[in-house]
Amino acid sequence: MTAADKACLKCAHPGDALELLCAPDAYAAPPASMAPLARLRSLVPGVARSIIPGQHVSLEGEASGQVIGVLSGLVRCFRLTTDGRRHICRFAASGSLIGLGLLGVQRHSAEAVTASEIITFRAAAIDVALDRDPRVRVAILQSLAEELTEREHIQLRLGRFSADQRVADFLLELSPPQSGSLDCDIPMSRADIADHLGVTFETVSRALHRFDKLRLIRLLDAHHFRVLRRNGLTDFAAGDQPVHLQLAQA
Amino acid sequence: MTAADKACLKCAHPGDALELLCAPDAYAAPPASMAPLARLRSLVPGVARSIIPGQHVSLEGEASGQVIGVLSGLVRCFRLTTDGRRHICRFAASGSLIGLGLLGVQRHSAEAVTASEIITFRAAAIDVALDRDPRVRVAILQSLAEELTEREHIQLRLGRFSADQRVADFLLELSPPQSGSLDCDIPMSRADIADHLGVTFETVSRALHRFDKLRLIRLLDAHHFRVLRRNGLTDFAAGDQPVHLQLAQA
DNA sequence: CGCACTCTTGACTGATTTCAATTGGGGTGG
DNA sequence: CCACCCCAATTGAAATCAGTCAAGAGTGCG
Secondary structure (H helix, E strand, O other), X not given: OOHHHHOOOOOOOOOOOOHHHXXXXXXXXXXXXXXXXXXXXXXXXXXXXXXXXXOEEEOOOOOOOEEEEEEEOEEEEEEEOOOOOEEEEEEEEOOOXXXXXXXXXXXXXXXXXXXXXXXXXXXXXXXXXXXXXHHHHHHHHHHHHHHHHHHHHHHHHHHHOOHHHHHHHHHHHHOOOOOOOOEEEOOOOHHHHHHHHOXXXXXXXXXXXXXXXXXXXXXXXXXEEEEOOHHHHHHHHHOOOHHHHHHHHX | OOHHHHOOOOOOOOOOOOHHXXXXXXXXXXXXXXXXXXXXXXXXXXXXEEEOOOOEEEOOOOOOOEEEEEEEOEEEEEEEOOOOOEEEEEEEEOOOEEOXXXXXXXXXXXXXXXXXXXXXXXXXXXXXXXXXXXHHXXXXXXXXXXXXXXXXXXXXXXXXOOHHHHHHHHHHHHOOOOOOOOEEEOOOOHHHHHHHHOOOHHHHHHHHHHHHHOOOEEEEEOOEEEEOOHHHHHHHHHOOOHHHHHHHHO
8 A cells, every 4th residue: 555545635644544634635625616717628629737745836936838727736826035935825725816917927836735636828828818708817817806805815815914823714714614613634844834924934833833722723733723713713803802811811 | 276276286185285295106116117108108099087186996806897007196095895895906196007917807906096197098999909919919919918017016015014124115105216315205095005005004103113213214295205314115025124223212 | 375195204002923741542553 | 462652633831023103204197
């Protein structure tokens, strides 16, 4: 039996005991947002392929002439500062498009976080289709609108939230919106989270364990947690901190 | 002679002695990016009007069914957190469009920083034009691409730069790219800058005076500065800090 | 002429980073 | 199959950066 056989395919973290904990597409965007990529796929020819964790998808600045869609798994999009640190601008889950905007010029590098399937479109093909088919135009505009909304939120989080608030807010994104106490997985490493939230991985770790102590979540293991009090997390992320009072007791 | 007569019309900061210091359209985007709004204006009917500093343009969350273009002046786009703090997501200079994405639904509030002229398009009109005229499509996509690129940079700055680096980077944005030592104005208040960079206004003030001491810039007054060593600023913003060594001496 | 507001500056506090040590799990090779 | 190694994660302690609090200066406006 190989490692791959034992691995939890959903989250790509090895270990069979926890397979059942992996919520189906836990990090996936709501169904509605699958639409743009699905529609694009039906209207523009593209080449699908599978990639393994860590495998690179695109390189910052390259004029690859490609747009990439994530069909399954999770991809991290990042840039490096001149002094070598990394900033993960976003995690692209299934349904996300990478490289829109200046068609075909990559604004950032991208690598697989988990085993993923991606589809590659030629930017030129999309450009042509944009002229011919209004449905393509709608799909692209919708995808751009979604990314802009997502970025707006990320920006607010970076600009105005404390370290713990950022982590709480991120956990809310990881967990399905409605469910009160479902088990969720954390596909990415602490370092990935840290580089996305603009904090250190130690701070992420501490925050998670603090939430565990406060009974907001239950850390099942390093990559799985259960939401115990979603409202508590929400309040905490929002800055209402009745929870902070409990912090002293904890 | 009224206050308005004496005011520097470019930056809307009163005082006649400094009128000549106001670089023409100092904060304006490069000429190329004027294109989308200019083109849109020639293809879609819109209503222009003038607004005074502080006057509100749009309200977060409202489904106004409008898209706003900035013809001159400067507009701040912002959101408020639940605990009442403000985050300025971006400063929209002449040529910028506000409210693109989910057409007609405002992702944020907007107010004039300086006396500005804006033009209001009906989202429905743009939507119709998008179907009919490919040039509109190009203009909208280009504008979205520009905003996304801008946001990507802002996000990196918030996520990975120290307070001083953020201010240095912001100054670079305020000053025309090429000129070595031209005078620039700072149209917005310290608080505006702080709420954009995710720091306090005290920190902004301190950073500016530090750069002045280091001879990277010359602060002419609270709202005007001269770039002395652009490379120094660039290095500082990038994290190379040969300058920091001088900091001890200063 | 004085009020109000923005900006500057200093001293202190505290959150987060940095540095360092330890733990734990998984995969590899013996 | 077991021991070892490596990497990720956790945890603690010290150091630092930026925030908070507070006082004072400058400037425009009434």
